[in-house]
Amino acid sequence: MGQGLVGAIHGFRETEKSRWSEASRAILQRVQAAAFGPGQTLLSSVHVLDLEARGYIKPHVDSIKFCGATIAGLSLLSPSVMRLVHTQHPGEWLELLLEPGSLYILRGSARYDFSHEILRDEESFFGERRIPRGRRISVICRSLPEGMGPGESGQPPPAC
Secondary structure: OEEOHHHOEEEEEEEEEOOOOHHHHHHHHHHHHHHOOOOOOEOOOEEEEEEEEEEEEEEEOOOOOOOOOEEEEEEEOOOEEEEEEEOOOOOOEEEEEEOOOOEEEEEOHHHHOEEEEEOOHHHOEEOOEEOOOOOEEEEEEEEOOOOOOOOOOOOOOOOO
């Protein structure tokens, strides 16, 4: 397992996937229907991030060069805590408990004005409740960046 884009992700494997089984395709269609508007074009590949039990993701805002206005992630295997912190007002923050099977959607202010991170195991609390971390897989769908057409070859790096 490696270190991610600019060192933001630790203890992970990742891939971009465009071919899915029929059952998986049906789930992805439900995710896309819930997260993306009818006028939004999605990146052709889906990002699959496999985070080991001791892995974590440092605070970051996804690059507007490679990710569009909406990012949606389906959380699998292990619960985890995602923390969002306002980039201009760090006192404004919130934490989300991402249970296996849950879907998070970052758009609008949550997408552009807040950094997001997955807490490392020793910091993994939701309120007072300890959330033990195991291996976590997230399946992430992203809209195309502004100005990029679906036929353009400028595919983003795996973790934008």
